Amino acid sequence: MEYKFNEIEKKWQEKWKADKVYSVSNESTKPKYYVLDMFPYPSGAGLHVGHPLGYIASDIYSRYKRLKGFNVLHPMGFDSFGLPAEQYALETGQHPAETTKKNIATFKAQLDKIGFCYDWEREVQTSDPNYYKWTQWIFLQLYNSYFCNTQKKARPISELVKKYETKGCNKFTAEQWNNFTKKEQEDILMNRRLAFSKYGEVNWCEALGTVLANDEVVNGVSERGGHPVEKKKMRQWYLRITAYADRLLEGLETVEFSDSMKEMQRNWIGKSQGAEMDFEIKGNDKKLRVYTTRPDTIFGVDFMVVAPEHELVASITSAHQKDEIEKYLQYVKSRSERERLAEAKTITGCFTGAYAINPFNGRQIPIWVAEYVLAGYGTGAIMAVPCGDQRDFAFAQHFNIPVTNIIGSHFNGQEANATKEAILENSDFLNGLLMKDAIGVAVDKMEEMRLGKRQVNYRMRDAGFSRQRYWGEPFPIIWTDGIALPLDAEELPLELPHVDKYGPGPNGEGPLANIKEWVDLTPNPSPKERGMQKQDSYGYINSTKDEWIKTLAFAKENRKNLTEEEDILWQELRNKNIAGYKFRRQHPIAGYIPDFVCLEKKLIVEIDGDYHNQEEQKKYDAARENWLAENGFSMIRFTNQDVNNALQTVIKQIEETLNKKVVTEVAESNSPLLGRGVGGEVKRETSTMPGYAGSSWYFLRYMDPKNATTFCDRKASDYWNQVDLYIGGTEHAVGHLLYSRMWTKVLFDLGLIGFDEPFRKLLNQGMITGKSYFFMFDHVYSDKIVSYRKADNPATFTRFKYGHQFVDANGRLSKSEFEKSGTELQYEIRWDKDEQGEFIFVKEESEKMSKSKFNVDNPDELCDKYGADTFRMYEMFLGPVEASKPWDTKGIEGVHRFLRKLWRLFNADPSPSEKGRGAVVWVDEKPTDAELKILHRTIKKIEEDTEKFSFNTAVSAFMICVNDLFDAKCHKKEVLEKILILLVPYAPHIAEELWHQLGNLGTILDAPYPTFNPALLVESSKEYPVSINGKVRTNLSLALDLDQKQVEEIVLQNEIVQKWLEGKAPKKIIYVKNKMINVVV
């Protein structure tokens, strides 16, 4: 029989699906194991070969753990909110929900083709309201919590309020607190909330009228259109991740992340011990506060630098320097933070004309403004010590500021020396001290003189949490009189309203700001305007909160199931279309849900279907009408026919009734929201949450994905606990990983989950880079393309789209291939010529795979051509999972040949006469010791390699094993069967197929993993390499139980050793048992 991988893989994938073999239960007697992949953003380009690398690795490990008897959770989902879908919507007008849905379907089909063991029942999508309901809910937990500095953990903000009300704090008394206005109280609380709002800077592009992502800003101008971009202050939401800085550092000790990963996170958090110190400013009352980690260098300060945004800049600038400073500030406004820090070569700055005074020696120190100092870090001002800091030194040189040397010969006048080991000079009371010892002495003195104090600082800043975008989670927040009010949990999800236009809103707000009827919740007229008192009840006819919520849920459901006629009429009534009155559809009034209601005029409009003619219904309708009338509501009824045949008449009738009706008592608020407002304008928050919101907690939802009453049942999170193995790329090292660690800690603090680190072990998969190809012009302003030569100006290159399909491994592009590519060029190509025809060389470069770089390869084609099993093993065979590597399909043949060879251990090749039916060659015989040795060597190697994620060497071990079995002509079931089980994680389809060919009935996916028997591999002797002076000259086979002396004797008798000794006596003979022998002459 032939190895027909397409049929086999399809057959087993269908069977496994039908049997629900990947379904995972939260109840099991087996030990649990949780393997998680970083879920993908479903891009329009589909899955490329880079994605599956980590997924295959996690799949192998999951299947391996399952064979080893674990209950394995290995889910998959989609991080489906994000900027690309929105940009695509802007370009094409397709709604992000539509494109996202389509992309996810493509991704899933592609993933399934590779044969992953996901339990799709547990799939999550961050853009699904059933999911983001809980993202919003967790946001509310963050909003309603503060970080208690004594307990070092999150506590409900209500506890803080209680404390303020009863005891006050060091800034105000309880009495003062109680007399604050609501707004004043809320502003104080906002400074403590874990999710809070304040003004922050964004990239503002006036021409596009929108806020841009850093990604969209290139060289200070917008990527689209090249318009100028500048900083603008806007109200933004933030997460107080800085409160968790210390715990995020401590937590690193408890998790298995690579050292480099921990290092990156530590650097990101950037904890530093230093001092804050105040300097008097000459001729000014204000003081300049600087932060420094090196107070020992206080006498080496030659100038001060303040950030351009520093609040003192305006007030200290001298009249003489005013114009200069203003020009400079204008320049800085156009610079991105990255540019400001990165371009160390171009030194910019401006003297303010002001001087600070060094309190220890009275020296006057010029104060400069320079972009390399950032407002957000420390105090936004530094004391510059040119002899000890390279950037300060370069600055001093550039502006001819004289440099004071406080470290004697350690400073050479050419470059700064940041040492702490020098003895201080020119430093007054610090003279003669070792710098690292002087740090403490200097701070003590500052504290003693009340000039400054010790201060711990973090480089990390609070995380910006709002985006002026559409395609993200709406904030469950409404604003009234500058106060943010959270929605009730019962009101979630706050669904993202449908929009038709994705452009920015006014004043840089997000697209949601354009939907007036969604944003504006101002009562019409407002309760305040009507002079109404706040009510304790919900709804506008007295009903309990429970009733209200229940009815609201019903109403919401109803809205999705409008009849055709209801929908026709709604299109006419919505958006204050009729006489300027606002209608609501399926809006609850106490227990009743009328079709349409105008609250302002207490008018209900009903469209009746035929069933309203039934007796029972008539009775009910009458009772309802009565009750509503008692509460001031009048009603007009129409039939479906009215709407279908005489819509205009219907509308006219409604309009007349509205205009005629006088309402004595106006209906109360339409939503429980308004009862909580203080009146006036009430608006929804219009920004949405960033991409990392949904991905900060998704690992919890997989544990209990369908739960409608809580984000994840505590029982489920207690059972699955931490993610045991998390696989993903290093590009998420600081962003996603820090955010999800913080969210986990908050949820833990609030007692909602039982662990405070989400990921026990992290494995970083490398990136698969694609090869991009470039044409080269013969010189910079040329339009003639020539063969690539090394060491030419990169400005002379242009990208050859989809080059990887047409260029050979040496970068050679033949004229015929070029014509095949169908590329149209406005350039002339000067072809070279040899015996094989006309050609040029193009430049080859490996880059991150991306649709825009035309270097993407797609896994489907490879699965079709070679099968999923081959594809899986090939991706693993490319190299270590952690390493980045260039993609090249050339080697896939080798892996495919290996699987076919494995197949031929069971089935002979068909001869032509057999028409595809080769003989079965496996036999049920007892294996020899030699054969068992091959098997057990393989068991040991595969198990070890799989455990340590060395999948590439495991694949090679399989190859060696199959080669050895062929050489040994071993076709024995007992051996082959065990090999198949070892192979299940790597190539599940072929393993299952051959398993059944051997006559087994159940699935191989749960077969018992073979146990390694070390007794079979015991050797009594070893072939030792013998080196003379470290160079191997010969090999000697020696028994393992020899001692040093016996070995020396044998070695010295050896002919070759004697030849190299040339009659001299050896100095020393090194014998490392089981390793090697070295003779030193």
Next chain:
RNA sequence: GCCCAUGUGGCGGAAUUGGUAGACGCAGCAGACUCAAAAUCUGCCGUUCGCAAGGGCGUGAAGGUUCGAUUCCUUUCGUGGGCACCA
């Protein structure tokens, strides 16, 4: 610029804790089978000197530690990733 990773044949890579550098595979070369092709099998395959036996050199570069260094240390160069609104 700063932080992290990384550099081994024509190519992907292997090498236990400092102990035979180049496993396994691709490509290439030579051969077997075949009318032929495919498939399969056998041999060669870092570089250099040599008919051979055998030797020199060789893990980005330069230095160091060691009986012995791809592995540890110092310096340096190249490449990839991240740098707070791509996800």
